Amino acid sequence: MTAIAVDRNLDYTDNHNQLFEWLDNFTPLQQPEDLAYVIYTSGSTGTPKGVAIDHRGAVNTILDINRRFNLTQQDRILALSSLSFDLSVYDIFGTLAAGGTIVIPEADQAKDPAHWAELIQQHRVTLWNSVPALMQLLCGYLTSGHSFPEQHLRLALLSGDWIPPTLPSLIQTIAPKIEIISLGGATEASIWSIYYPIQTTDKNAKTIPYGYPLSNQRWYVLDEKLQPRPVWVTGQLYIGGIGLAQGYWRDRHKSEASFIIHPDTGERLYRTGDLGRYLPDGGIEFLGREDSQVKVQGYRIELGEIESVLGTHTKVRQTVVMTAGKRDRQLVAYLVLKSDSFNLEEFKNFLAQRLPDYMIPHQWIELKEMPLTVNGKIDRQALANLTQKERDFTSESTLKSIAPRTEIERIIADVWQQVLSVKNLSVNDNFFAIGGNSLAAIQIITKLQEIFQIKILLRNLTTSPTIAELSLAVEDILVEDIDHEVENLTEEAAEKILQNIR
Secondary structure, eight states: OEEEOOOOTOOOOHHHHHHHHHHTHHHHHHSTEEEEEEEEEOOOTTTEEEEEEHHHOOOOHHHHHHHHHHOOOOEEEOOOSSSTTTTTIIIIIIIHHTTTTTOOGGGGGOOHHHHHHHHHHTOOOOOOEOOHHHHHHHHHHHTTTTTOOSOOOOOEEEEEOOTTTTTHHHHHHHHHHEEEEEOOOOGGGOOOOEEEOOOOEEEEEEEOOBBOOOTTTEEEEEEESSEEEEOOOOOEEEEEEEOOOOOOTTTTHHHHEEEEEOTTTEEEEEHHHHHEEEOTTTTTEEEEEEEEEEEEEEEEEEEEHHHHHHTTSSEEEEEEEEESSSSEEEEEEEESSSSOOHHHHHHHHHTTSSSSGGGSEEEEEESOOBBBBSSSSBBBBHHHHHHHHHHHHHHTTTTOOOOSHHHHHHHHHHHHHHHHOOOOOTTOBBTTTTTTOHHHHHHHHHHHHHHSSSSSOOHHHHSSSBBBHHHHHHHHHHHHHHHHHGGGGOOOHHHHHHHOOO
């Protein structure tokens, strides 16, 4: 573990003080409107876009959060976000600006909730900042028989993805006095630009409100003509204020398409691509992505609406709804349940009482955990690949269970059983379908590398997600490895490889 601390109370020598006085005589060349950083976001198209943020926007957000939630030098943050994700901008500069301490997980344990719990305890971590899925992992770990860390956590900042309405109460079981804040916005608006303090949640609520603009930032719900929508009426969400990015790095066309000038007010706005509506108290409710609207069998459907309704079922911990197929599009529901009692008719009847028939999913896939991206968001591409794999398997041989047939298949099955806590695996079982996620994938790859003494990549598992497919991939790597070393391969080394395979 690596920790970084900034102490405002250091006793500097006279030389240091003279140096600082000397530096104060210089006028800084850097201006508030100058570029502070460029951070890339994939966007809805999957093509990376460099978002150019100036000093003024970043500092505004950092100062607002630190003042609003009283960050001091006594605070310690567990830095879980990748440097390619803008939550890390606050982890580093927000924490250091308050004189606090950054606690950085070991690189090879960055996705391990057991390691997080250990660091929270050891370093008296007070501040949590992550996407909701990572907090769910921590809560799941601590509520499954593991010891709770000492209660130092005082503030949880959750952003970057949809927050399940059941998550806040789960967080309070591990940290009863914690303050839970929903933050939102866009990378294009300096980390965050809207917030909502989660004090109490209705167990029947479909969503948690998006909230209210942060200082010096503005939010609008507008129609196609950029006119304000009335309360409760869905519109497109736009952000204004000093947090807006300069634009996309060296991409004038995309910048002009996303950053507009309002024709009536002259205000510069960022078009988020999200849908929302005003609430009677002046807050905003987030209703999903504009591009999440799909057309299935002639009907226009908001996938987020199905997810919201399905998420209120008492047995559902997490859900994602997507489409599969190009010509004959179908709705697919992915579920992570609170219990093992999956009853398809029960879920269909539940939706039938609340939604029209055309919004009831055609395929239902139960998962133990949702696959996550490196930033901790739900990996929808992995789910899309899983849908196609499931179709292939159903049409071929997964209707009957096939036990491991080779030594390599048996070794892989044993490792999967250890990591995923499953039994009676078939060689056609899909890693994601039986509960695999990014954390489990890392654990499995690590164990297999130790056994076979070869380098196996994470993508080997994601592109070969069944035991049968992964076995073939491992065999190919073994053959390549042996072919490469065949000239220098000793009898002892050959025997070692055989022992590992056995």
